Each structure stands twice: as structure tokens, then as C-alpha cells.
Amino acid sequence: MTLYGLKTCDTCRKALKSLDKVEFRDIRSDGIPPDVLKSAYAALGDELVNRRSTTWRGLSHDARAADPLTLLAEHPTLMKRPLITDGTRFFLGWGKDVQADLMR
Incomplete structure (x- = not known):
């Protein structure tokens, strides 16, 4: 299992x-x-992009209109965190639903 996130988060x-x-x-x-x-x-679709982040608010209107994959590649901190994968499935965040799925 791999967790993608920030060490300061x-x-x-x-x-x-x-x-x-x-x-x-x-x-x-x-x-x-x-x-x-x-x-x-x-x-996960557009759910992967954190539109409430400081990074998002710092982007210009034109930059926000870019392809989400391009935005996430250029600004990885735009991703909602954590992103957890077991190789086949993806989980986003650390809510009770994600915890229940992963703590079985």
C-alpha cells in the first residue's frame, strides 16, 4: 500500500x-x-483536485482552466490528501469511510 501526501499534513x-x-x-x-x-x-475524477487549497487560490483564472492532470503534475499540492492506493483501488482523504475500508 502506498500513501501519497505531505509530510507536514x-x-x-x-x-x-x-x-x-x-x-x-x-x-x-x-x-x-x-x-x-x-x-x-x-x-476519482475531479474530486482529486482540492479547489479549496491555498495553491488553488493562488492560480490565475487561466491556469485553473487547464487540464486537471496537467495542473496536478505541475502543482502536486493541489491534490486532496492523502491519496492511498493498494495497487488496484484508490482512496482519497482519511474520513470514516476510508478508515473503515482500509482497517478491515
Whole structure:
């Protein structure tokens, strides 16, 4: 299982602490592999882009209109966090629904 997030994100830290045998990848320093990004976007759609983030608010209107995959590749901190994958499924965030699915 792999968790994509930020090492400074409290929610990502909570998820890391709760999950066993999870590999952490910091999206700020490592980015998101293009194949993972495409698969996650195919599974989750526009939900993957955090339109309430500081990064989003700092983008120009024209930049916001760009393709979401391009935006996420250029600005990985636009991604809602954490993004967790077990290789076939994707989970976004650390809400009770995600916790229930992953803590079984």
C-alpha cells in the first residue's frame, strides 16, 4: 500500500500512524508518478483536485482552466490528501469511510 501526501499534513500523519505496512511518498519532493496520477484521476475524477487549497487560490483564472492532470503534475499540492492506493483501488482523504475500508 502506498500513501501519497505531505509530510507536514496532519491528516496524512494520522493515516500513516493508523496504517500498517504503508509506503509514504511526499508529493512535494517526489511528485506523483504519471501512471498513478492518471489511474487515480480515472477512478476519482475531479474530486482529486482540492479547489479549496491555498495553491488553488493562488492560480490565475487561466491556469485553473487547464487540464486537471496537467495542473496536478505541475502543482502536486493541489491534490486532496492523502491519496492511498493498494495497487488496484484508490482512496482519497482519511474520513470514516476510508478508515473503515482500509482497517478491515
